[in-house]
Amino acid sequence: MNVAIETDNLSKTYGMGIKAVDGVSFSVAAGEIFGFLGPNGAGKSTTIMMLTTLIRPTSGTAKVMGIDVVRDPQGVRKTIGYVSQDIAVDENLTGRENLRLQAEFYHVPRSQIGERIREVLKMVDLEDRADDLVSSYSGGMRKRLDIAEGLLHRPKVLFLDEPTLGLDIQTRRRIWDYVRRLRDEHGLTIFVTTHYMEEADSLCDRIAIIDHGKIVAEGSPEGLKKALGGDVISLKVRNSAGEICGDGVGRVIEKMPFVQRAIAESDGIFTVIVRDGEKAVPRLLSSLSESGITVDSITLKRASLDDVFLHYTGRELREDGGKSEFHRMRTALRRARK
Amino acid sequence: MCLLTTCEEGGSPVGSSTFLHDTWWVCWRELKHFAGQKVRIVMMLVQPVIWLTLMGNMFERMAMVPGFPAKSYLDFMAPGIIVMVTLFGGIFGGLSVVWDRRLGFLQKMLAAPISRSAVVMGKMFAVAVQTAVQGSIIFVLARLLGVGFAAGPWGFLFLIALAMLLSLVFAGISLSLSAVLTTHEALMAVVNFMTMPLMFSSNAMMPLDMMPRWLRAVARVNPLSYAINPMRSLFLSGWNWQELAGGGLMLLLCASVMTLVASALFERSMA
Numbered sequence: 001m002n003v004a005i006e007t008d009n010l011s012k013t014y015g016m017g018i019k020a021v022d023g024v025s026f027s028v029a030a031g032e033i034f035g036f037l038g039p040n041g042a043g044k045s046t047t048i049m050m051l052t053t054l055i056r057p058t059s060g061t062a063k064v065m066g067i068d069v070v071r072d073p074q075g076v077r078k079t080i081g082y083v084s085q086d087i088a089v090d091e092n093l094t095g096r097e098n099l100r101l102q103a104e105f106y107h108v109p110r111s112q113i114g115e116r117i118r119e120v121l122k123m124v125d126l127e128d129r130a131d132d133l134v135s136s137y138s139g140g141m142r143k144r145l146d147i148a149e150g151l152l153h154r155p156k157v158l159f160l161d162e163p164t165l166g167l168d169i170q171t172r173r174r175i176w177d178y179v180r181r182l183r184d185e186h187g188l189t190i191f192v193t194t195h196y197m198e199e200a201d202s203l204c205d206r207i208a209i210i211d212h213g214k215i216v217a218e219g220s221p222e223g224l225k226k227a228l229g230g231d232v233i234s235l236k237v238r239n240s241a242g243e244i245c246g247d248g249v250g251r252v253i254e255k256m257p258f259v260q261r262a263i264a265e266s267d268g269i270f271t272v273i274v275r276d277g278e279k280a281v282p283r284l285l286s287s288l289s290e291s292g293i294t295v296d297s298i299t300l301k302r303a304s305l306d307d308v309f310l311h312y313t314g315r316e317l318r319e320d321g322g323k324s325e326f327h328r329m330r331t332a333l334r335r336a337r338k
Numbered sequence: 339m340c341l342l343t344t345c346e347e348g349g350s351p352v353g354s355s356t357f358l359h360d361t362w363w364v365c366w367r368e369l370k371h372f373a374g375q376k377v378r379i380v381m382m383l384v385q386p387v388i389w390l391t392l393m394g395n396m397f398e399r400m401a402m403v404p405g406f407p408a409k410s411y412l413d414f415m416a417p418g419i420i421v422m423v424t425l426f427g428g429i430f431g432g433l434s435v436v437w438d439r440r441l442g443f444l445q446k447m448l449a450a451p452i453s454r455s456a457v458v459m460g461k462m463f464a465v466a467v468q469t470a471v472q473g474s475i476i477f478v479l480a481r482l483l484g485v486g487f488a489a490g491p492w493g494f495l496f497l498i499a500l501a502m503l504l505s506l507v508f509a510g511i512s513l514s515l516s517a518v519l520t521t522h523e524a525l526m527a528v529v530n531f532m533t534m535p536l537m538f539s540s541n542a543m544m545p546l547d548m549m550p551r552w553l554r555a556v557a558r559v560n561p562l563s564y565a566i567n568p569m570r571s572l573f574l575s576g577w578n579w580q581e582l583a584g585g586g587l588m589l590l591l592c593a594s595v596m597t598l599v600a601s602a603l604f605e606r607s608m609a
Binding site: 052053054074077078080082084085086087088090092093097101102104105106107149 | 356359360363366367370371374441442443445446447448449450451452
């Protein structure tokens with residue numbers, strides 16, 4: 001197995017002792033699509049910024065294609081493509097001019113620039129609009145252009161930070177199709193962060209979940225779901241007096257022999273992880289009614305990556321965190337400026 | 339060409355040709371922005387006309403004061419206007435960094451295999467080119483309004499070179515500030531605080547002899563004076579080598595120092 005990315009005890013401590021990333025070690029094989037998931041503020045962006053040489057690690061090491069990010073940042077920069085979540089395309093230039101600029105920044109040989117630009121434009125379906133100013137592009141088109149820029153110099157490793165954030169479902173699907181093709185046809189290694197669990201599930205060969213700066217789980221989506229134990233029951237309950245139940249009920253549920261884990265979500269809503277869902281539901285219902293608890297609703301489903309995430313972080317991945325709030329504001333500002 | 343061959347061989351293109359290449363492409367982007375701003379270009383033509391006609395008329399009678407160094411106030415003020423426009427153009431150069439940071443474009447450039455100094459110098463050079471364009475426009479307009487110019491065509495080139503050096507000094511100050519002050523508001527506040535006092539404590543609009551004693555002392559150390567004195571001598575008296583060499587060398591020194599300071603601050607803040 002050729003290793004594309006390797007970190008060893010990678011850490012970043014900001015001023016006032018805030019540990020954004022705390023001893024992270026993982027490796028990504030060449031040609032792999034590696035998903036990096038975590039709640040807002042878990043250390044995803046900090047990790048990606050260290051791997052792309054934008055910030056210096058406080059301690060530990062990271063290597064991309066065998067090149068150390070601290071010892072030879074220029075070497076790393078040449079090897080990687082980085083598409084940040086900012087959609088950093090220059091709207092005062094045309095699509096083609098943006099690509100030209102990127103080609104020059106990455107020292108693509110002059111004789112190949114024209115051809116490469118045509119190639120990536122075709123890949124992201126922007127040939128028709130290449131000579132229009134980017135200010136006339138939609139959000140999805142800008143993102144596609146941004147990704148095209150990341151591919152222009154034929155990097156060996158592509159870093160995609162939230163590539164589908166804020167895009168509509170069709171565009172998201174298209175972008176994931178590109179990403180998959182890049183891997184299949186060009187053997188690119190892809191390191192991706194996303195908020196969308198179902199996307200990570202269908203796309204990534206392997207994922208790591210980071211929380212509070214530490215990796216809490218790592219493996220294939222399938223393996224992680226299996227490790228969780230299988231089925232997930234969601235139920236809404238109240239006690240005989242009609243009051244909403246709290247943690248006490250959670251402890252009651254967790255004590256049942258067929259239950260692996262019970263997580264209290266909010267006002268009487270619980271997620272219960274069980275081994276054999278079909279058999280567990282009637283047993284759960286009867287046990288609860290014996291304890292004087294009324295079940296308002298109950299659903300059973302196979303474990304998804306969402307459940308895996310919830311299991312390890314105790315939180316659901318939600319889009320409305322502080323960071324995306326900031327992002328939305330910034331996007332709104334950008335629109336207002338026009 | 340040697341740059342291209344090293345790239346093709348997969349080696350790392352290093353050395354000054356790559357640095358110039360990177361600097362040029364950062365600059366190219368800025369100049370594209372500049373050329374795309376039609377309103378700004380129109381204002382660049384309109385503004386000096388207003389300054390020259392309005393201010394020139396308003397203070398016309400100052401030229402009658404005994405000892406006034408020029409035939410008309412307009413003659414005296416024309417180089418002052420060039421310096422003023424250069425000051426404003428240069429000192430707002432850092433704003434593009436703040437915007438780029440906000441839009442994520444700065445990160446994009448920093449993630450590319452170009453040096454941080456190339457980003458700084460590309461932006462500074464773009465400011466200098468814009469200053470050359472603006473300075474030339476004002477020069478032509480001033481001549482059309484009857485302002486004399488004693489130094490001839492080569493003097494014009496020297497005049498523009500001085501303006502470009504001055505713009506590099508202020509662009510350097512502005513970019514240095516933008517490495518430290520990351521918000522638009524903070525940068526604007528500091529820059530606005532600096533410009534007017536700099537302008538009015540110089541001899542751009544008023545001869546030194548007509549200033550109160552204390553202001554004269556300030557004006558003598560004001561960096562703007564190093565540009566105004568040689569520029570004015572080109573307009574009024576021709577090739578006054580003492581003024582030209584003194585001011586030119588001082589500006590060259592200041593511009594070099596500010597380039598180094600801005601690059602160093604960028605390297606440090608973006609490490």
